Amino acid sequence: MTFKDLKIIEPILRALKEQRYLTPTPIQQKAIPILLQKKDILGCAQTGTGKTAAFSIPIIQLLSLERNKNNKDREIKALILTPTRELAIQINDSFTKYNKYLDIKHTVIFGGVKQKIQVDNLQKGIEVLIATPGRLLDLIQQGFIQLNKIKYFVLDEADRMLDMGFIHDIKRILPKLPKEKQTLFFSATMPPVISGLANSILHNPVKIKVTPVSSTADTIKQSIYFVEKVEKKDLLIRLIKETDQKSILVFTRTKYGADKIARVLCKAKINSEAIHGDKSQNSRQRALINFKTGKTQVLVATDIAARGIDIHELEWVINYDLPNVPETYVHRIGRTGRAGNNGTAISFCAQDERPYLKEIQKLIGKKIKVISSELEIV
Incomplete structure (x- = not known):
């Protein structure tokens, strides 16, 4: 199977080819077609399985196709929540790579640094926001971020959010999102608290489980x-x-x-x-x-x-x-x-x-x- 078989549009295919992405990973093969159909997903997948591309590529494609229908406003339509600064930066870098031949505006926000540059980027107008929970809530409270136009919501590494004490922040963020949206929920494990959270925010989700990687590269x-x-x-x-x-x-x-x-x-x-x-x-x-x-x-x-x-x-x-x-x-x-x-x-x-x-x-x-x-x- 190739990315072309997954009905990925040509500008993204060109960007993937330059990154030497030739064969979709199992989670990409399972998730991308479902996401392009705008269905919710409950994914059990660890870091290293290719899940960032599994949710980033369809979001970029869907936003690009929507813009082609004369929808050119720069409001935040996709929110990706992730537990750590490093992961947020990595996801933002991935968006930059896959989005090379399109013009989907995105930015990343996280705590531990001064907010001015992040606020400046937000005020230029963006469509995809990658964020850690604390800084997101902070900027919402200051009036710099509105989430009422979100169409795509990704909660990444939910179990890690729990481990790091972010579960209460997430519960404060969820009511600020529209009821009608596509939700992508990813977690490496599914303890009861995480399962309960998933059940409360997903609507008839397609469940995807990727077997933990067990082989090492010959290189x-x-x-x-x-x-x-x-x-x-x-x-x-x-x-x-x-x-x-x-x-x-x-x-x-x-x-x-x-x-x-x-x-x-x-x-x-x-x-x-x-x-x-x-x-x-x-x-x-x-x-x-x-x-x-x-x-x-x-x-x-x-x-x-x-x-x-x-x-x-x-x-x-x-x-x-x-x-x-x-x-x-x-x-x-x-x-x-x-x-x-x-x-x-x-x-x-x-x-x-x-x-x-x-x-x-x-x-x-x-x-x-x-x-x-x-x-x-x-």
């Missing part, structure tokens, strides 16, 4: 070191110092661990920064920019903070701590080896992490190469 060279916990930091320093890789993403299980590893690396004169949920928005964005521009060689991240990190030609991913959820391993190492590029994924496994390794190998259906010597570089 990623995977290996593992069996190493005691106390030896991990020394091994990490050796690997980084003995390679010429310019961008290395290191995953740790905890926020405290991310900070500690970044400090250890900086002490070893390796330019590093940590990113996690306790960091301020400004600090997180600065760390991402420094990493993307090559100012920082190593970014140490937790899984939650890593949502939204999309760096082309990322060379290495290192699992300092093995994840206790096997699908998380696939998502982590999937940050490298993208778009046909080669990538390297190295994992450290302490004695108490061996059960995690067993589950990971069971999920991906292959044994990960064990490096016998800590000094050997893969």
Whole structure:
């Protein structure tokens, strides 16, 4: 199946081709035709399944076709709510890519920064607004945003919204939306609170469930070191110092661990920064920019903070701590080896992490190469 088979209009097809989007992912194949029919969707899908394109492409197409019917006003007609600044920025970037040959005006708003630039963009007139809940409510209360013309509403990563305490903000936003609209609800998991929220805002939704990704790209060279916990930091320093890789993403299980590893690396004169949920928005964005521009060689991240990190030609991913959820391993190492590029994924496994390794190998259906010597570089 191709995007043309999904009845995507030519300007979007051209933009997708330039981005080397050739074959729709399973969620795109299922969701796009339904959304183009203007039906509500309840989607159970994790980050990394291609859901941003699954909802962005149809929204751009529908708004473009509506404008061709002499509807040229610049009122907000689509709202995408997402939990973190990083995800909001990534979604906005995706709209820019898919919208390259059209003229759908969009912008992104989030907290943690001064509002002036965001307000200026809003006042120019936009059709698609990507927002985090807190800043959205703030600007609504100040009178800068009206949601009474919304036709398309996307609630993305609903379970993460719950985890981050945004569920009450969402309940304050919902009454401000028109009753007649198309709603797209996405969540990786469906705890009772999230299921109840979905039932309250969706109208006869089509349910889509995408099986968690379980395969790793052949372009990623995977290996593992069996190493005691106390030896991990020394091994990490050796690997980084003995390679010429310019961008290395290191995953740790905890926020405290991310900070500690970044400090250890900086002490070893390796330019590093940590990113996690306790960091301020400004600090997180600065760390991402420094990493993307090559100012920082190593970014140490937790899984939650890593949502939204999309760096082309990322060379290495290192699992300092093995994840206790096997699908998380696939998502982590999937940050490298993208778009046909080669990538390297190295994992450290302490004695108490061996059960995690067993589950990971069971999920991906292959044994990960064990490096016998800590000094050997893969």
